[in-house]
Each structure stands twice: as structure tokens, then as C-alpha cells.
Amino acid sequence: MTDYLLDANVFIQAKNLHYGFDFCPAFWDWLVEQNLAGKVASIEKVADELHAGADELTTWAQARGDGFFLRPDSAVVPALRTVSDWASGNGYQPAAVATFLQVADYWLVAHALAHGCTVVTHEVPADTIRKIKLPNACLGLSLHCISPYEMLRRERARFVLGPAKEVA
Numbered sequence: 001m002t003d004y005l006l007d008a009n010v011f012i013q014a015k016n017l018h019y020g021f022d023f024c025p026a027f028w029d030w031l032v033e034q035n036l037a038g039k040v041a042s043i044e045k046v047a048d049e050l051h052a053g054a055d056e057l058t059t060w061a062q063a064r065g066d067g068f069f070l071r072p073d074s075a076v077v078p079a080l081r082t083v084s085d086w087a088s089g090n091g092y093q094p095a096a097v098a099t100f101l102q103v104a105d106y107w108l109v110a111h112a113l114a115h116g117c118t119v120v121t122h123e124v125p126a127d128t129i130r131k132i133k134l135p136n137a138c139l140g141l142s143l144h145c146i147s148p149y150e151m152l153r154r155e156r157a158r159f160v161l162g163p164a165k166e167v168a
Contacts, residue, residue: 002041007121008049010148015057026159044069045104075114083110100132109137118144
């Protein structure tokens with residue numbers, strides 16, 4: 001079972017800011033290793049967003065395939081209804097609900113709900129009725145939602161040069 005499901009912004013910000021392929025390949029290797037260990041994944045709708053970039057992240061995502069970017073299974077379908085009902089019944093503007101139901105976040109939340117995963121995103125909750133933020137949906141559905149940095153710390157990821165040193 002996958003512990004963590006990653007939002008598209010985790011990959012995009014990693015590539016553009018913190019863990020560029022050219023200077024921190026260890027981050028990307030760590031993601032692959034954790035995926036093979038069954039701990040980290042994402043969903044095919046996120047892969048679709050990454051493929052739209054037509055860049056080195058697209059190439060990386062395409063190389064990962066279905067093993068990393070999971071397809072919805074039979075457990076996700078009823079969860080979609082639960083997420084849709086939550087979105088429609090919590091005072092969000094109709095346009096916000098319509099937009100949410102058309103983007104990867106909707107599928108990511110449903111997958112996490114169906115399989116008991118923690119959602120990983122850079123988004124933060126917002127007190128607005130104009131947009132459904134991923135952390136708000138997770139909170140509303142009693143799902144865990146954390147930042148990528150919290151995930152890396154929980155999993156004790158280490159991207160070091162040379163032999164690892166113990167940290168007191």
C-alpha cells in the first residue's frame with residue numbers, strides 16, 4: 001500500500017526550485033526508490049498535468065509509467081462520489097466546485113480516501129469559497145495532508161555528498 005500520494009506541484013516545484021535534475025538527482029532517485037518500496041506514488045491525472053509541460057519533468061514522468069502514476073481502481077470510484085458530495089455540500093461557489101471536479105486534485109483526494117494515503121502538496125489551506133484547495137478537501141474528509149518537507153523528514157530522506165554523518 002502506498003503511504004504518500006504526491007500532488008503535481010511537488011514535482012514541478014522540485015524541478016524548478018529545490019531539487020533540479022541537474023544539481024540534485026538524489027531527490028529523484030529517492031522518489032523512484034520509495035515508489036519501488038511501495039511508499040510514494042501519484043496518480044495518472046497528475047502525470048497528465050506533468051506531461052503538459054513538455055520538458056525534462058515530462059520525460060522523467062513518462063519513464064515512471066503506471067507503477068508510479070497509479071490508475072483509478074474499483075475502490076476509487078465510490079470515493080469520487082464521497083469527494084464530490086463533500087465539495088458540493090460545503091458552501092463553495094458553484095464555479096469552485098465545477099473546477100475542482102475537473103482537475104487532478106479531485107482524483108488525488110478520492111484515491112487517498114479510497115486507500116488511506118497521506119496527500120503531499122505545497123498548497124496550504126485557505127478560507128475562501130472561490131476555490132477548493134487540496135488541504136481543505138483533505139481536512140474536510142479527515143485525510144492527512146502534509147508538505148513534501150514533512151514527508152522527507154518523516155521518511156528520513158538524506159541527500160548528502162560522501163559518507164552520511166550522524167546528526168545529534
